[in-house]
Amino acid sequence: MSALDKRMSPAEIVGQLSSGMTLGIGGWGPRRKPMALVREILRSDLTDLTVVAYGGADVGMLCAAGKVKKLVFAFVSLDAIPLEPWFRKAREAGGIEVLELDEGMFQWGLKAAAFRLPFLPTRVGLGTDLAELGGLRHVTSPYDDGEVLIAMPALKLDAALLHANRADQRGNIQLLGPDVYYDEWFARAADKTFVSTEELVPAMEDAYPAEAQASIVERCFISGVVEMPGGAHPSSMPPLYGWDMKALKAYCDMAKDPGDWAAAAPRFVGASESEYLAGFGGMEAVRALSLPIF
Amino acid sequence: MSDVSTNTATLAELCIAACAEAFRGNGEVVATGVGPVPRLAAGLAKLTHTPELMMTDGEAYLVEQPVPLGPRSYDARKTAGHLPFSRFFDAAVWSGRRHAMVTPTQIDRFGQINLSYMGGTHAQPRTQMLGVRGFPGNTICHPNSFFFPAHSPRIFVAGEVDMVSGVGYNPARRVAGGNYSDVDLRRIVTNLCVMDFGGPDHAVRVISLHPGVTFAEVQEATGFALIDAVTGETALPDAAALAVIAGLDPHNVRATVIKDNPPARNAS
Numbered sequence: 001m002s003a004l005d006k007r008m009s010p011a012e013i014v015g016q017l018s019s020g021m022t023l024g025i026g027g028w029g030p031r032r033k034p035m036a037l038v039r040e041i042l043r044s045d046l047t048d049l050t051v052v053a054y055g056g057a058d059v060g061m062l063c064a065a066g067k068v069k070k071l072v073f074a075f076v077s078l079d080a081i082p083l084e085p086w087f088r089k090a091r092e093a094g095g096i097e098v099l100e101l102d103e104g105m106f107q108w109g110l111k112a113a114a115f116r117l118p119f120l121p122t123r124v125g126l127g128t129d130l131a132e133l134g135g136l137r138h139v140t141s142p143y144d145d146g147e148v149l150i151a152m153p154a155l156k157l158d159a160a161l162l163h164a165n166r167a168d169q170r171g172n173i174q175l176l177g178p179d180v181y182y183d184e185w186f187a188r189a190a191d192k193t194f195v196s197t198e199e200l201v202p203a204m205e206d207a208y209p210a211e212a213q214a215s216i217v218e219r220c221f222i223s224g225v226v227e228m229p230g231g232a233h234p235s236s237m238p239p240l241y242g243w244d245m246k247a248l249k250a251y252c253d254m255a256k257d258p259g260d261w262a263a264a265a266p267r268f269v270g271a272s273e274s275e276y277l278a279g280f281g282g283m284e285a286v287r288a289l290s291l292p293i294f
Numbered sequence: 295m296s297d298v299s300t301n302t303a304t305l306a307e308l309c310i311a312a313c314a315e316a317f318r319g320n321g322e323v324v325a326t327g328v329g330p331v332p333r334l335a336a337g338l339a340k341l342t343h344t345p346e347l348m349m350t351d352g353e354a355y356l357v358e359q360p361v362p363l364g365p366r367s368y369d370a371r372k373t374a375g376h377l378p379f380s381r382f383f384d385a386a387v388w389s390g391r392r393h394a395m396v397t398p399t400q401i402d403r404f405g406q407i408n409l410s411y412m413g414g415t416h417a418q419p420r421t422q423m424l425g426v427r428g429f430p431g432n433t434i435c436h437p438n439s440f441f442f443p444a445h446s447p448r449i450f451v452a453g454e455v456d457m458v459s460g461v462g463y464n465p466a467r468r469v470a471g472g473n474y475s476d477v478d479l480r481r482i483v484t485n486l487c488v489m490d491f492g493g494p495d496h497a498v499r500v501i502s503l504h505p506g507v508t509f510a511e512v513q514e515a516t517g518f519a520l521i522d523a524v525t526g527e528t529a530l531p532d533a534a535a536l537a538v539i540a541g542l543d544p545h546n547v548r549a550t551v552i553k554d555n556p557p558a559r560n561a562s
Contacts, residue, residue, distance in 0.1 A: 028379060073425055074425055074426060074427055074428070075424045075425035075426075075427045076424070076425060077424055077425075082424060083422075083423065083424065087422070088421075088422040091411070091418075091419055091422035092414075092418065092419055092420065092421070092422055093418070094417055094418030097417075098416070098417075100410065100416070100425060100426060101426070102426055102427075102428060102429070102430035102431045103383075103427055103428040103431065104383040104387060104388065104428060104431040105430070105431070107383065108383075123434050123435070123472070123473060123476075124388075124430050124431040124434055124435070125430050125434075126434055126461065126468070126469060126472045126474070127430075127433070127434060127458070127461030127462070127464070127467050127468055127469075127472070127474065127477070128426070128429075128430045128433075128458045128459060128460065128461055128467075129416075129457050129458045129459070130426065130430055133416050138469060140471065146471060147471060147472070147473050148469055148470065148471030148472045149472070178353055178354035178355065178376075178378060179353065179354040179378035179379050179380060180378065180380050181378075181379055181380055182379075182380060184380075290368070291368045292353075293364075293365060293366060293368060294351060294352030294353045294361075
């Protein structure tokens with residue numbers, strides 16, 4: 001693999017990860033999550049992960065499968081299903097360490113890591129339980145105002161996972177949905193970022209030169225790319241397909257008593273990605289999922 | 295829904311109108327209503343008394359015509375601007391250019407709110423909920439109001455909320471030297487009354503009672519002492535307001551918000 005041919009297989013990407021790592025996952029709740037790569041982790045022996053995410057089913061599944069040692073989060077939700085039941089089970093069992101953050105503090109921590117700073121100051125968190133629970137410390141402005149602020153520590157990531165509409169083999173990526181969330185900051189906060197994509201092209205400048213503004217992060221931050229159509233399922237991937245609320249509901253139903261993940265995994269992870277997608281009607285059915293209405 | 299005379303307003307519609315009052319005269323700020331009643335209230339405010347308000351389609355775009363609730367065509371909304379989550383903290387929250395109306399799981403006498411967990415400990419909650427989401431940032435950066443469809447002591451708790459997810463007016467929680475000047479809790483609207491934080495040291499006051507409700511009933515349903523500052527009955531929405539509400543809620547989602555969808559004024 002030359003430095004400018006970043007194509008990898010899903011197994012090669014997971015091979016770049018190791019147990020105990022701090023792993024960032026892009027997307028937001030049930031929206032544009034790199035679920036195919038998450039499923040690849042669920043098929044692996046990786047464990048003791050610190051997961052940093054605006055959480056949806058990615059977090060629920062990794063918690064349910066016992067892959068998570070620590071979770072850094074502001075929420076875990078499936079939007080139309082507000083409470084993620086597998087995450088709730090894991091929390092109520094007391095099985096995982098947590099660092100709970102405000103949504104804005106969270107991206108501030110990613111930015112601190114991206115800028116290679118130890119922290120960034122913010123008022124957010126003052127007057128709440130977050131600082132004490134999270135061990136967040138204060139910092140005093142050195143200027144005449146002397147204001148006391150929370151020092152949001154850098155959320156440095158060993159690796160990050162994203163799902164993109166398009167990528168080329170050098171690691172140029174394009175996101176076409178209405179919102180890119182904080183994916184660029186996950187990438188810049190991570191030592192290595194791996195991207196699954198709906199469509200992999202040899203060269204973005206030949207395939208999609210007119211849409212370079214959809215390139216949200218520079219290729220120097222991308223270490224590996226892999227084409228995985230349907231790779232966000234069951235989360236949404238605008239404009240290609242919406243979330244699969246029927247699948248998410250079935251996934252949530254499996255969390256009800258006795259709530260055995262081993263019984264849910266064959267359907268919601270599967271032995272391979274092709275087997276998984278086939279279980280939900282294949283790409284034809286995925287592409288037919290309408291975009292969510294808010 | 296053809297009859298829009300004031301006598302037929304439901305309690306939910308009265309609450310929407312009362313919530314809309316929280317946004318009156320706010321100017322060019324993003325009005326965010328989370329949940330059917332707050333969202334309809336923001337839309338009602340924008341389409342009637344406060345057209346300067348900004349709002350999103352609930353996803354990523356700014357719209358000048360509030361987006362109706364429930365199923366509709368994805369492309370039915372007309373986009374005037376872009377305000378994705380990727381810009382939300384820079385542009386709306388941390389800049390103070392927003393007023394959010396939300397429904398926490400608990401609220402206490404200081405206006406501290408909880409959306410994270412109830413019971414047990416943070417390490418092992420008895421009931422895990424959403425997580426703090428954006429409440430810590432919202433409450434220290436911009437105005438906030440609240441709507442509760444079922445006023446009870448389980449929501450309006452005695453003592454403090456189980457986890458302080460949003461900052462209130464509790465002096466014991468304030469680190470010396472911190473800047474709390476933007477903490478601005480405006481209104482609480484419930485199925486019983488309208489309240490504000492206008493008492494001594496921002497104590498919660500009841501400022502209007504919905505038709506047929508007494509102050510004693512509100513106090514009974516609240517886990518902490520309230521101040522009686524009632525100036526009258528909460529205003530019923532007029533026919534024009536009811537028509538706007540019906541237009542923004544063509545599937546009548548508002549009928550599902552308050553148990554049994556009672557009328558605002560009982561016929562008996």
